Amino acid sequence: MNKGLFITLEGPEGAGKTTASVEIKKKLEALGYDVMLTREPGGIKIAEKIREVILDPSHTEMDSRTEALLYAAARRQHLAEKVKPALDAGKVVLCDRFIDSSLAYQGYARGLGIDEVWSINQFAIGSMMPDCTLYFDISPEDGLKRIEQNAGREVNRLDLEGMAFHQKVYEGYQILQERFPDRMRRIDASASLKDVTAEAVGILSDMLKNQH
Numbered sequence: 001m002n003k004g005l006f007i008t009l010e011g012p013e014g015a016g017k018t019t020a021s022v023e024i025k026k027k028l029e030a031l032g033y034d035v036m037l038t039r040e041p042g043g044i045k046i047a048e049k050i051r052e053v054i055l056d057p058s059h060t061e062m063d064s065r066t067e068a069l070l071y072a073a074a075r076r077q078h079l080a081e082k083v084k085p086a087l088d089a090g091k092v093v094l095c096d097r098f099i100d101s102s103l104a105y106q107g108y109a110r111g112l113g114i115d116e117v118w119s120i121n122q123f124a125i126g127s128m129m130p131d132c133t134l135y136f137d138i139s140p141e142d143g144l145k146r147i148e149q150n151a152g153r154e155v156n157r158l159d160l161e162g163m164a165f166h167q168k169v170y171e172g173y174q175i176l177q178e179r180f181p182d183r184m185r186r187i188d189a190s191a192s193l194k195d196v197t198a199e200a201v202g203i204l205s206d207m208l209k210n211q212h
């Protein structure tokens, strides 16, 4: 049984998840919560190594099922080694991407099937679903425009996919929102960082107050 709160941040490329997660962490800490920020794929040594393999732009030959399985493997290790111990210690875990990324990117955009990708992830995560998912809603055009303007950002293999793929990712997230209306909370990610952070902190502090 979790003691902490498991929060995931989801959305298309350039939605502002990584930037906002740092601000959300600061605000929740100022309210007295013990917060751990982490990311997928990655967050620990083994998963960061898997991330390098998945996202290396030269790995153009990677099969879609291999890609889905690697994400699930990285997820399992990250969950077992870092997320679960933090939740057991009562922390608020903010995780930049989780299973919904696999469902939207591999399940829907790659065409493997949301249910098929769900089932391989069931093996990886068991019953460890997020308590709440902040869905950063932004059009793929606007998200990619932000990334293009960020000269320092690494360009990974998935960034190099065309607009049709990113449009499908966006559609995939819309389907997930319909499927999980209670867990997924939509945030207008086209708003300013200040407004995005305030909306996210509002949602989470209500949840935390009700939990204790």
Ligand SMILES: Nc1ncnc2c1ncn2[C@@H]1O[C@H](COP(=O)(O)OP(=O)(O)OP(=O)(O)O)[C@@H](O)[C@H]1O
Pocket (backbone or CB within 6 Å): 011, 012, 013, 014, 015, 016, 017, 018, 019, 020, 146, 147, 149, 150, 189, 190, 191, 192, 193, 194, 196
């Ligand atoms: N609310 C915002 N308004 C305008 N620009 C923003 C906002 N939030 C983030 N940005 C900028 O957009 C770019 C992408 O942000 P960020 O890396 O946080 O997105 P992300 O959702 O984590 O993307 P990815 O999943 O592709 O890594 C960065 O240059 C960041 O400074």
Ligand SMILES: Cc1cn([C@H]2C[C@H](O)[C@@H](COP(=O)(O)O)O2)c(=O)[nH]c1=O
Pocket (backbone or CB within 6 Å): 013, 039, 040, 041, 071, 097, 098, 099, 100, 101, 102, 103, 105, 106, 156, 158, 159
């Ligand atoms: C967890 C997860 C991620 N992805 C994709 C989404 C992004 O293109 C990259 C991760 O890069 P970021 O800068 O850290 O957002 O990987 C995916 O396709 N499936 C997943 O399960």
